Amino acid sequence: MNTIDESGPGRWSRRGFLGLGAAVGGGMLLSACGGGSASGAGQLKFWDMPWGQANYTAAAKKLTEAYTPANSLPAATYQGIQWANFSQTFSSAIASKTGPAVSTGGGFQAFQFADQGAIAYADNVIEQFRKDGTLDDFLPGQLDAMKTSKGYAAVPWQLDFRVWWYRKSLLDAAGLKVPTTWDELLTACRTLAGRKVFGFGTGAGAGNNLGSQGLHLMMLNNGGGLFDPDGKVDVVTEANLEAMRFVQELVRAKAVDPASISYTTDNLITQWKNKKVAMGIHTAGLDTDTGETDGDLQVMSPLTGPSGAKAGLVFQNNIMMYADTPSQEGSEAFLSYYIRSMKTLWQQNVVAGLPVLKSIVALPEFQAQKQKAKIIAEWVPVAKTFAAQSPTLFGGLAAVDSSQPVTQFAQTVLAGQDPKPALETLQKALEAIVK
């Protein structure tokens, strides 16, 4: 019995083993080098973020799979993407040419990738919308922000607002009216502090951007912002300084929980639930996040700042198309279909954001959500984007929202420190990031 070169059934010869090794190695090499386009067997890949509660993804997947392409255009497949590390997910997929053909994503993602040549502009889709009247269905000003010098970077599909909320029962118990100006807000905060309740609920801990976004809203409310009309970083302005000094006054009045600079979003929601917070800046979904849609949590009307200005902060979430696609015509057809058909998501009440189409706003299912309907009625007209005072969005914004300098700034100001050096530090840091 010669066992060295034995190759009976079920046994491996050396040659066979080497051959298998080579085949496996070669196969891996091929699969690694082969890359891939944005198609899976000629299909369009649609990547979508979790934009609502658990039932959102199922509804969006169903909507995607209901798409019936015309003629020879490709069908679409749905892929849910988690928010955790989503920038890496998209960037690595695009770099390796395995990314989506169409996707939702971060509010400024389309502009960021457009700067890097990875976006297919949506001008054809907009033109088609112009012809068939869909364009008139968009709320005023929504499409303008998507326009760049090279074309429309994306098409907006829902709005993510930062607005002031209040808990009616706590204000009633303190004998307070809902504030309408900054002065009234400060007075209310002082009264609430006497009752061991915080008047400016916020959080700037791990993964929580509500603190920095809230401060940004205060700047906008005072006619300021992070950028000048040309899109240049312009942080150290009188308007911003006045707004931040007002926040410092709120901190001194014990309106801000000292622990809030480390609050995660969950911590902050817990404080709202525990009735430790009477007023604060939050997303449009605070009532559903806390599970309290009985009317005790209500959206305020936009506050009037010292200069008489009103403002809301809005993130226009959008759907973008990528240059790497099995069919540009197919991507455009799918995007048009999705925008026209997405009202079903609001009819099922699975989206946390607000619609951009008037026809969806008019739906009885949406109007039944009183707080969201109030935001559309009162906050949309005064809304400003993250880029304010610049009229258009741009790629550098992706690096600003939730960046390290912005978080650090929020934690510094909310800790009650002098806002002027904090603004100067922020200016320098943002100049290094936004090029």
Add this chain to the structure above:
Amino acid sequence: MTVTLTRAKSDFPRTGKPVSARRMLLWLVAPSLVLLLLINAYPLVYAALQSVHDGSLINTGDYVGLDNYRATLTSPAFWRSVQFTLIFTVVGVFGSWLGGLGLALLLRTRIPGRTVFKTLLLLPWVVPVVVSSTAWNWLVATPQSPLPSLAQALGFDTPLFLADPVLAKITVCVFKVWISVPFMMMLIGAALAGVDHTVYEAADVDGASKWQQFLHITLPMISRSTYISWILMTIFCVNDFPTIFLLTGGGPVDATTSLVVLSYRTVFQNFQVGPGVAIAFLMTASLVVVSVALYRQIRKAHV
């Protein structure tokens, strides 16, 4: 089998392998070598290139020489991170070593329920960091959390465990020690099990106290394992991203931003890929220096 052994002996004499056999061995290891190169060398080389370019996550960008390294080394944020990384590592390594050693010595004695005790002590190491960081957040984050409530009940001011820069540093370090103690306990426990008991008996006969036995027998006898545990824990601490990021996100005001957190935030939040990768390379270089120094200690170790 006898035939096999006989042939093997005749084909591969003790004096050296024939060329054909060497070639075959080379073929056998070739797939693994290729995979290793692909998995390790390619990303390393690509990252090195990124560190000298001004690129994005998608494009490599323009060559900028050592500008990214220069900017990193002159950045106050970098040196603040170096300082915290040192604190975090020193506390993490020696805190967990002391805790692990203490528990390993305790569990060497015959105490009732030792096995159950051992299993329970392993939990911090076994439970995913995401779960344990959530539990710690629940323990300390808000004024109504259990630990701040306890402090208030004892008459103290409400401690801001995660919002005060100094307390946040302490909390993160304690969290790291708590997670790492079971690992150290296992490693040192295994080393202690290998120490010959007759040495202690001889020391007893010579009149050595327990403290003298611990200093002059136990510590030297487990020194090799101790150095290995220090090397491993140093690497774990310097590279530890989730413990810090999940608990504090690096805050407040960068107080708990370690080098790995700074690198992540620079690349993936500020989208400054070149400087972020440069931080990672500097971190790796210093880690190699520390590891080599500790490895030399292993070779000098008594046992």
